[in-house]
Amino acid sequence: MQINQNGLDLIKQFEDCQLEGYLCPAGIPTIGYGHTKTAELGAIITEAEAEAMLKDDLKDAEAAVNQLVAVPINENQFSALVSFVFNIGAGAFENSTLLAMLNAYASATTVAAQFLRWNKADGQELPGLTRRRHAEQALFLGKDWKVYLF
Template sequence: MQINQEGLDLIKQFEGCKLEAYICPAGIPTIGYGHTQSATMGQVISEVEADALLRKDLKDAEDAVRTLVTVPIDENQFSTLVSFVFNVGAGAFEQSTLLAMLNAYASAETVAAQFMRWNKADGRELPGLTRRRHAEQALFLGKDWRVYLF
């Protein structure tokens, strides 16, 4: 299984795309949809190149979901989890209650509620992360996630 178009669209909406390299808040050169591995200051890429870098960057998140999830999930749930891992990292996902509940066969609604535990940075809620987590909840449950874009 790999990320579907809905999951890809969700990530693109919340990550945003910058075709010219910039320094992210962590002080790292970044380009496209949050790509850092080969970004250099002064670099400019096309939208097609940004999409290719995103697909490449998502491979690690896809691999983490395939490895860590031990129960059957549908395409939207897989894609949601890839978005989540891409944002929080595989290590955080591996240690999460969300994953533990999922692998213990909790209901989809119970698992989806866990996304909201991940809307903070440095202990304070971030509105953008809250919207992203609501969107991820919706996609995980097979609902329209786009209502959380604004």
């Protein structure tokens, strides 16, 4: 399964495209749409390079979701999970209560509530992460995630 347009749009809205390398709120060098693998502070890229990095990064997140989720899910659920994994990393997802509940056939509402537990960096709640988690939760439940773009 691959991310759908809703999931891609959600990621782009919350990652924002930065064409110069910077430190994210968690202190990690980042560039483009949240790319961290090869990001360096002060590096400059083009919009096309940012898009290519995003598509490459999403392959890793898609593969993680495809590998770790052991139950049937729909396109929006998959896409919400790809956004989530893209943001927190596959290792954190693999060890999450969210994944354990999903694979134990918990209800979609119960699983979706777990997104909101992942809204902190260095123990501090970040309003942008809270909005993103609400948007991912809404997409997971098949609701309008764009209401969280304020």
